[in-house]
Amino acid sequence: MRFGTPATPSSMIKKAPSSTPGGGPRTREEKILVTVRVRPLSPKEQAAYDLIAWEFIDEHTITSKNLTHERPSGPYTFDKVFDLSCSNQKVYEEGARDVAISVLSGINATIFAYGQTSSGKTFTMRGITENAILDIYEHIAITPEREFALKFSALEIYNETVVDLLNRDSGSLRLLDDPEKGTIVEKQTEEVVKDAQHLRHLIGICEAQRQVGETALNDKSSRSHQIIKLTIESSLREPSGCLRSLLASLYLVDLAGSERVSQTNTNGARLKEGSHINRSLLTLTTVIRKLSSGMRSGHIPYRDSKLTRILQSSLGGNARTAIVCTMSPALTHVEQSRNTLNFATSAKEVRNNAQVNLVVPQKQLVKHLQEEVARLQAEHRSPEPFGSSTLRSLLMEKELKIQQMEIEMNELKRQRDIAESQLELERRAHKEPKGSNHHGPSRQVVKCLSFSGENESISESPLPRTKPRKMIGRQSGVRQSSNSPSMLVHEIRKLEMRQKQLGEEANRALELLHKEVASHRLGSQDATASIAKLLSEIKEMQAISCIPEKIDMKDKGSLKEEIARLDSQESTIASLEEKLENVQRSIDNLVMCYPSGDEMTPDQRTSSLKKKKVLPFSLSNATNMQNIIRSPCSPSSSSCKIVESGAENRAPENTPRSAGTNNISSMEAVTPVSKHSNSVDMRKMQKMFKKAAEENIRSIKAYVTELKERVAKLQYQKQLLVCQVLQMEANESSAADETDAATEPSPATWQLVFEDQRKQIVMLWHLCHVSLVHRTQFYLLFKGDPSDQIYMEVELRRLTWLEQHLADLGNASPALLGDDPASFVSSSIRALKQEREYLAKRVSIKLSAEEREMLYLKWNVPSEGKGKPKRRLQLANKLWTDPLDMQHIKESAEIVAKLVGFGDSGENASKEMFELNFVSPCDKKTWMGWNLISNLLHL
Numbered sequence: 001m002r003f004g005t006p007a008t009p010s011s012m013i014k015k016a017p018s019s020t021p022g023g024g025p026r027t028r029e030e031k032i033l034v035t036v037r038v039r040p041l042s043p044k045e046q047a048a049y050d051l052i053a054w055e056f057i058d059e060h061t062i063t064s065k066n067l068t069h070e071r072p073s074g075p076y077t078f079d080k081v082f083d084l085s086c087s088n089q090k091v092y093e094e095g096a097r098d099v100a101i102s103v104l105s106g107i108n109a110t111i112f113a114y115g116q117t118s119s120g121k122t123f124t125m126r127g128i129t130e131n132a133i134l135d136i137y138e139h140i141a142i143t144p145e146r147e148f149a150l151k152f153s154a155l156e157i158y159n160e161t162v163v164d165l166l167n168r169d170s171g172s173l174r175l176l177d178d179p180e181k182g183t184i185v186e187k188q189t190e191e192v193v194k195d196a197q198h199l200r201h202l203i204g205i206c207e208a209q210r211q212v213g214e215t216a217l218n219d220k221s222s223r224s225h226q227i228i229k230l231t232i233e234s235s236l237r238e239p240s241g242c243l244r245s246l247l248a249s250l251y252l253v254d255l256a257g258s259e260r261v262s263q264t265n266t267n268g269a270r271l272k273e274g275s276h277i278n279r280s281l282l283t284l285t286t287v288i289r290k291l292s293s294g295m296r297s298g299h300i301p302y303r304d305s306k307l308t309r310i311l312q313s314s315l316g317g318n319a320r321t322a323i324v325c326t327m328s329p330a331l332t333h334v335e336q337s338r339n340t341l342n343f344a345t346s347a348k349e350v351r352n353n354a355q356v357n358l359v360v361p362q363k364q365l366v367k368h369l370q371e372e373v374a375r376l377q378a379e380h381r382s383p384e385p386f387g388s389s390t391l392r393s394l395l396m397e398k399e400l401k402i403q404q405m406e407i408e409m410n411e412l413k414r415q416r417d418i419a420e421s422q423l424e425l426e427r428r429a430h431k432e433p434k435g436s437n438h439h440g441p442s443r444q445v446v447k448c449l450s451f452s453g454e455n456e457s458i459s460e461s462p463l464p465r466t467k468p469r470k471m472i473g474r475q476s477g478v479r480q481s482s483n484s485p486s487m488l489v490h491e492i493r494k495l496e497m498r499q500k501q502l503g504e505e506a507n508r509a510l511e512l513l514h515k516e517v518a519s520h521r522l523g524s525q526d527a528t529a530s531i532a533k534l535l536s537e538i539k540e541m542q543a544i545s546c547i548p549e550k551i552d553m554k555d556k557g558s559l560k561e562e563i564a565r566l567d568s569q570e571s572t573i574a575s576l577e578e579k580l581e582n583v584q585r586s587i588d589n590l591v592m593c594y595p596s597g598d599e600m601t602p603d604q605r606t607s608s609l610k611k612k613k614v615l616p617f618s619l620s621n622a623t624n625m626q627n628i629i630r631s632p633c634s635p636s637s638s639s640c641k642i643v644e645s646g647a648e649n650r651a652p653e654n655t656p657r658s659a660g661t662n663n664i665s666s667m668e669a670v671t672p673v674s675k676h677s678n679s680v681d682m683r684k685m686q687k688m689f690k691k692a693a694e695e696n697i698r699s700i701k702a703y704v705t706e707l708k709e710r711v712a713k714l715q716y717q718k719q720l721l722v723c724q725v726l727q728m729e730a731n732e733s734s735a736a737d738e739t740d741a742a743t744e745p746s747p748a749t750w751q752l753v754f755e756d757q758r759k760q761i762v763m764l765w766h767l768c769h770v771s772l773v774h775r776t777q778f779y780l781l782f783k784g785d786p787s788d789q790i791y792m793e794v795e796l797r798r799l800t801w802l803e804q805h806l807a808d809l810g811n812a813s814p815a816l817l818g819d820d821p822a823s824f825v826s827s828s829i830r831a832l833k834q835e836r837e838y839l840a841k842r843v844s845i846k847l848s849a850e851e852r853e854m855l856y857l858k859w860n861v862p863s864e865g866k867g868k869p870k871r872r873l874q875l876a877n878k879l880w881t882d883p884l885d886m887q888h889i890k891e892s893a894e895i896v897a898k899l900v901g902f903g904d905s906g907e908n909a910s911k912e913m914f915e916l917n918f919v920s921p922c923d924k925k926t927w928m929g930w931n932l933i934s935n936l937l938h939l
């Protein structure tokens with residue numbers, strides 16, 4: 001049996017016709033119905049002469065009385081506020097009925113009670129459940145035209161373990177992700193409900209099975225979250241044109257109550273239960289808060305707890321939801337009640353998108369078609385108004401349809417089997433690393449926190465996996481498609497290829513320059529030699545930095561290696577730049593080497609004229625020459641052309657001139673030619689040559705400058721891409737989780753996120769038995785500065801993984817675990833105990849007698865008596881014990897800091913001790929230099 005949205009492929013769910021019972025709109029976006037119920041003072045509260053701290057302004061508004069010197073809270077306004085005298089009947093009618101009966105119209109519905117322990121959740125949910133049963137069966141009774149089928153299932157989430165309340169023996173149930181149905185509970189029992197009495201009986205069984213325990217606040221405190229699911233399918237009894245039936249589920253959720261350790265006086269098993277309860281409620285609060293702030297498209301951490309995973313569709317999804325927030329009126333609980341009201345305030349902003357679920361049961365459809373065939377066959381046997389051929393074709397058509405349906409059914413079954421086997425594979429794949437390395441981070445965590453090669457292999461896995469989350473679209477200059485590490489590596493490689501091409505072009509340009517200078521025999525020998533040297537150097541450099549032609553994206557090399565490689569190439573790029581500088585200098589020298597005709601001495605002029613007489617090509621070839629030089633600058637020119645044109649312009653080898661172009665004496669020996677040239681206007685020729693040469697050199701100079709710019713641009717783009725890779729890794733489940741929008745969180749949003757993350761971190765420290773000194777240092781160091789963001793995220797991820805790991809150890813069967821599963825947990829607890837003993841010793845060293853007395857008084861530490869531990873140890877044992885009470889946390893941190901000797905702001909610690917040498921993520925717009933990136937990766 002499956003738990004989740006109705007067990008029907010979404011493709012089969014259609015919008016309802018207008019004639020659905022209930023008659024409401026087909027889909028509706030609406031806010032969650034939020035009401036608040038305040039129970040009467042309990043006998044215990046009355047006995048303690050506790051005061052009523054709340055005032056009911058009207059049916060919708062509640063505010064705190066001004067009983068203490070504290071600022072009063074409120075007024076708070078909700079869909080309804082029920083005062084102390086309100087009956088269950090009224091709470092149901094005004095706070096739940098409308099939502100509950102939606103299930104009869106094919107709309108999923110969820111009703112849950114939220115509130116502090118002993119605030120009346122179970123009391124309220126019982127009332128709602130009973131009234132809902134009455135309403136449902138009354139509706140069934142007055143709707144004879146429809147046939148109703150009810151199914152019942154129930155589970156509890158106890159210490160983050162899902163248990164079937166109809167079959168406890170089945171142990172811990174797994175939650176599976178179904179792309180269409182959302183979260184489903186594997187192998188859960190589902191009972192067909194016969195009637196109202198049977199339904200009450202089943203609910204009774206569940207209540208008896210549920211984990212209940214005694215705490216200081218409640219004799220029968222629910223220690224688990226209970227989720228009852230009633231699935232109702234209804235269809236018209238009379239066969240009509242409409243084959244579809246309405247299918248929806250009603251979830252009745254009785255949450256365990258949030259509790260303060262200091263008030264419930266819990267320890268041992270109760271304390272552990274309380275921690276799990278608080279943690280999952282904290283996730284629920286976070287989910288609600290995020291949904292209420294309109295972050296529907298951003299990351300909502302449903303997966304952080306089993307409760308929110310199961311309730312996902314009820315929170316911002318395809319369901320109508322009503323929440324009854326319960327609270328005690330007592331002054332003692334005013335702080336907790338305020339928390340409840342804040343939760344309720346967030347919840348009333350959450351919008352759901354419920355729709356009518358219509359299904360076509362395949363069985364029914366096949367049955368219908370068979371009946372149709374039978375009818376047609378009967379008609380065929382009897383005299384018919386139509387020709388027998390018409391009937392036959394109709395029959396054929398129907399049979400074909402049946403066959404089609406069967407094929408579709410088989411295909412659906414096949415797909416289901418594939419999905420199941422994939423899930424099974426995935427489950428095994430997840431289990432494997434556990435067995436081999438209990439202490440290593442999970443693959444997913446590794447993926448989030450590092451660039452190890454394993455990630456690449458994960459990405460190649462055929463198993464379904466979570467998609468990389470969206471990047472914050474910060475680098476507008478970088479292609480949008482670069483949204484996965486492999487894409488980015490691909491981009492980087494492409495840029496490198498381009499860079500290589502540019503290098504080659506530069507080389508060709510230089511070669512031409514070289515040729516020209518050599519063949520003209522003009523300019524200084526030094527310049528010619530230096531260009532020749534540059535040419536060979538660049539060639540050499542290209543050979544070294546040769547990039548593999550083939551971009552092999554299956555390469556197992558990790559991104560980290562990739563970035564290290566890029567980093568090492570920096571020197572190559574720098575030297576390319578340097579060499580280009582040199583080329584430019586050489587060109588400048590060359591320019592200098594062309595003395596203007598006017599400045600030439602008569603000797604120079606003669607020599608120049610002599611040289612010009614032996615030009616390898618005549619001046620009529622000037623156009624060609626320009627082509628040679630210009631071609632590399634022109635983007636459209638191909639290197640091939642350049643080489644060819646160079647060859648074309650070479651002097652024919654059989655001419656006498658070509659015999660001795662390499663030295664001046666041989667040039668001078670070619671007297672007939674020079675004599676012949678004498679007829680040319682030498683002065684004019686000289687001018688033209690100078691002009692052409694200067695133009696060539698300008699052209700090369702411009703080209704080199706352009707090359708330099710292009711190399712710089714490429715390098716910049718490459719670094720942007722690297723940054724993107726880094727940011728993506730860092731953001732994968734945190735910053736990018738926060739928002740899809742391309743905007744930075746505003747300081748106000750960051751403060752909210754910070755508070756939220758801090759609460760989660762505190763809770764996780766508690767659950768994972770993290771060292772008190774670490775907690776204190778971290779708490780005092782990270783106080784919400786924007787630059788703390790990355791530290792907070794990393795700490796949260798580390799702890800979330802650790803908690804999950806510990807939970808897995810706790811839930812796994814000993815056979816699977818091999819070594820002592822509890823050793824890790826117990827050694828952490830032992831270390832914590834030793835730390836408390838150490839802190840206790842420091843109490844008398846670091847605090848004056850007066851300070852000690854004040855603390856004992858404030859922290860309710862009774863005086864020492866026989867058999868009681870020392871007061872200082874009692875004090876140490878109280879520190880950091882209530883993760884829900886932020887005041888307690890703050891004071892605990894201050895005391896530990898004093899005992900250990902940290903300054904007010906943890907001055908003995910620095911953020912770097914958390915080994916995160918990052919720049920502030922809020923400076924993300926500023927350029928992250930290469931060295932910083934290298935540091936970041938600890939390359």
Ligand SMILES: Nc1ncnc2c1ncn2[C@@H]1O[C@H](COP(=O)(O)OP(=O)(O)OP(=O)(O)O)[C@@H](O)[C@H]1O
Pocket residue numbers: 038039040042115116117118119120121122123124218220221222223255256257258326
């Ligand atoms: N509206 C009410 N009127 C009278 N009694 C109430 C009301 N609400 C709760 N109570 C009583 O208060 C006590 C605590 O209620 P309940 O067990 O429902 O609290 P809870 O919130 O479910 O606690 P927990 O989270 O610990 O399970 C019970 O004895 C219950 O009968």
